Amino acid sequence: MAANYASVQPGRFRVLKQGAKPVDPNPGPVVYWMFRDQRVKDNWALIHAVEEATRLVFPSPWPSIYTYQIPFFLFRGEAEETIPKFVRECGASLLVTDFSPLREVQKCKEEICKRVSDCVTIHEVDAHNVVPIWAASEKLEYSARTIRSKINKWLPEYLIEFPTLQPPIAKWVGTSPSIDWDGLIDEVLRKGAEVPEVDWCEPGEKAAVEVLMGSKSGFLTKRLKGYSSDRNNPLKPRGLSGLSPYLHFGQISAQRCALEARSVRKLSPLAVDAFLEELIVRRELADNYCFYQPHYDSLLGAWEWARKTLMDHASDKREHIYTREQMEKAQTADPLWNASQLEMVHYGKMHGFMRMYWAKKILEWTKGPEEALEISIYLNNKYEIDGRDPNGYVGCMWSICGVHDQGWKERPIFGKIRYMNYAGCKRKFDVDGYISYAKRLGDIKKRKAESLILSKKAKELCS
Numbered sequence: 001m002a003a004n005y006a007s008v009q010p011g012r013f014r015v016l017k018q019g020a021k022p023v024d025p026n027p028g029p030v031v032y033w034m035f036r037d038q039r040v041k042d043n044w045a046l047i048h049a050v051e052e053a054t055r056l057v058f059p060s061p062w063p064s065i066y067t068y069q070i071p072f073f074l075f076r077g078e079a080e081e082t083i084p085k086f087v088r089e090c091g092a093s094l095l096v097t098d099f100s101p102l103r104e105v106q107k108c109k110e111e112i113c114k115r116v117s118d119c120v121t122i123h124e125v126d127a128h129n130v131v132p133i134w135a136a137s138e139k140l141e142y143s144a145r146t147i148r149s150k151i152n153k154w155l156p157e158y159l160i161e162f163p164t165l166q167p168p169i170a171k172w173v174g175t176s177p178s179i180d181w182d183g184l185i186d187e188v189l190r191k192g193a194e195v196p197e198v199d200w201c202e203p204g205e206k207a208a209v210e211v212l213m214g215s216k217s218g219f220l221t222k223r224l225k226g227y228s229s230d231r232n233n234p235l236k237p238r239g240l241s242g243l244s245p246y247l248h249f250g251q252i253s254a255q256r257c258a259l260e261a262r263s264v265r266k267l268s269p270l271a272v273d274a275f276l277e278e279l280i281v282r283r284e285l286a287d288n289y290c291f292y293q294p295h296y297d298s299l300l301g302a303w304e305w306a307r308k309t310l311m312d313h314a315s316d317k318r319e320h321i322y323t324r325e326q327m328e329k330a331q332t333a334d335p336l337w338n339a340s341q342l343e344m345v346h347y348g349k350m351h352g353f354m355r356m357y358w359a360k361k362i363l364e365w366t367k368g369p370e371e372a373l374e375i376s377i378y379l380n381n382k383y384e385i386d387g388r389d390p391n392g393y394v395g396c397m398w399s400i401c402g403v404h405d406q407g408w409k410e411r412p413i414f415g416k417i418r419y420m421n422y423a424g425c426k427r428k429f430d431v432d433g434y435i436s437y438a439k440r441l442g443d444i445k446k447r448k449a450e451s452l453i454l455s456k457k458a459k460e461l462c463s
């Protein structure tokens with residue numbers, strides 16, 4: 001139980017604001033604002049917060065004899081207001097938070113820096129990436145090829161086992177408010193009423209570990225080999241790890257996934273290497289893009305060659321033009337595209353291979369790349385369970401604007417952007433099978449919704 005702090009490498013966090021030396025010798029509590037990485041286990045931001053709290057109370061490593069709970073508060077409203085208010089009320093001198101490269105989050109933190117008192121310090125910890133974003137690269141990377149060696153160079157330093165989270169050594173003396181979970185869930189359901197509920201993905205840290213390495217159908221324990229052979233087959237969704245919802249909400253650490261995958265590499269080296277490429281290189285490349293490219297969701301964020309070729313072809317004749325509403329309702333003339341849209345709407349997670357086809361077709365069916373980007377990002381963020389993630393912005397930018405890709409043979413509408421079509425999909429997998437599968441997903445959802453309405457009506461009649 002020794003307070004063995006400073007296990008968090010200095011490169012893992014950055015100081016967003018250095019507070020002035022406080023007049024009050026009592027440093028007050030450390031507040032940890034959990035945002036992107038919503039877990040207790042394997043969380044560098046939480047570990048850092050606890051270590052800093054220990055250091056502030058005892059300026060040298062000290063054996064802890066007390067085990068106290070860390071109180072949990074849940075605030076509703078704008079973080080720019082709730083966080084500074086809470087920091088002020090509890091007299092904290094240090095605010096620790098996790099990292100997200102997305103614009104709204106970065107702006108919100110800038111505002112929080114301005115609103116807390118002079119003596120408050122703010123640390124931002126990259127608990128999401130295996131190699132912290134600012135350590136991997138100090139600039140916008142061109143492609144996986146340019147970032148891969150930079151990440152690999154740092155893996156021995158950062159891809160390490162996590163220390164055990166030490167209990168905090170000072171007691172929280174304030175109140176811990178009760179949380180109205182039911183009210184909160186009702187509000188979320190009301191606000192998201194247009195999006196069908198996802199019922200296959202159990203939330204939480206325990207469920208995430210089960211998906212990674214559970215004895216029933218864990219990815220590393222039962223499905224690893226399929227990752228080499230089946231991961232590009234949309235009819236075999238379980239050929240993929242299925243980890244993106246958990247990674248997106250931070251309910252599992254990518255570092256934990258990488259450590260566990262590496263430990264079973266000898267069972268299936270090809271599958272593990274391919275998985276680590278996606279999990280570390282591609283995922284961290286997406287964070288790099290959103291962190292260093294302020295226009296990560298617009299044509300301005302494309303490379304010069306891609307912008308030019310897209311503009312050269314912006315007025316090319318389109319065979320079809322669809323509105324956002326027509327696409328949202330899967331009302332295009334392409335049954336394969338409609339199937340992918342239905343898979344996303346009814347299942348909440350479109351297969352990775354289909355996401356590329358889906359976004360590229362939107363470019364083909366809209367007035368130009370800006371509109372295509374807007375629609376694809378809107379739909380992706382609304383319906384994908386792993387949406388509103390750097391991976392999603394980059395997925396759309398890759399498909400429509402060639403970000404992290406190279407130029408290909410020039411053709412109408414796409415210019416030199418990589419092209420995908422129905423015939424290509426037909427050569428790769430059973431397109432008709434996928435269309436039937438997506439239809440079944442829709443039918444199941446419809447039946448469930450109908451039986452829910454019936455049981456509600458029955459309850460109303462009985463009461």
Ligand SMILES: Cc1cc2nc3c(=O)[nH]c(=O)nc-3n(C[C@H](O)[C@H](O)[C@H](O)COP(=O)(O)OP(=O)(O)OC[C@H]3O[C@@H](n4cnc5c(N)ncnc54)[C@H](O)[C@@H]3O)c2cc1C
Pocket residue numbers: 231240241242243244245247248278279280282283284286350351352353355356359380384386387388389391392393394395396398399
């Ligand atoms: C148009 C488009 C939109 C996308 N939208 C999202 C999104 O909103 N959220 C999201 O997490 N991913 C998105 N992706 C990337 C990828 O399709 C998904 O991460 C993957 O399908 C998730 O399923 P999985 O976890 O079972 O994949 P696995 O293949 O098992 O991958 C494991 C993990 O590696 C990472 N990963 C895999 N592929 C990529 C990739 N191409 N780029 C970056 N990281 C990757 C993800 O974190 C994923 O969970 C998008 C891709 C495209 C082309």
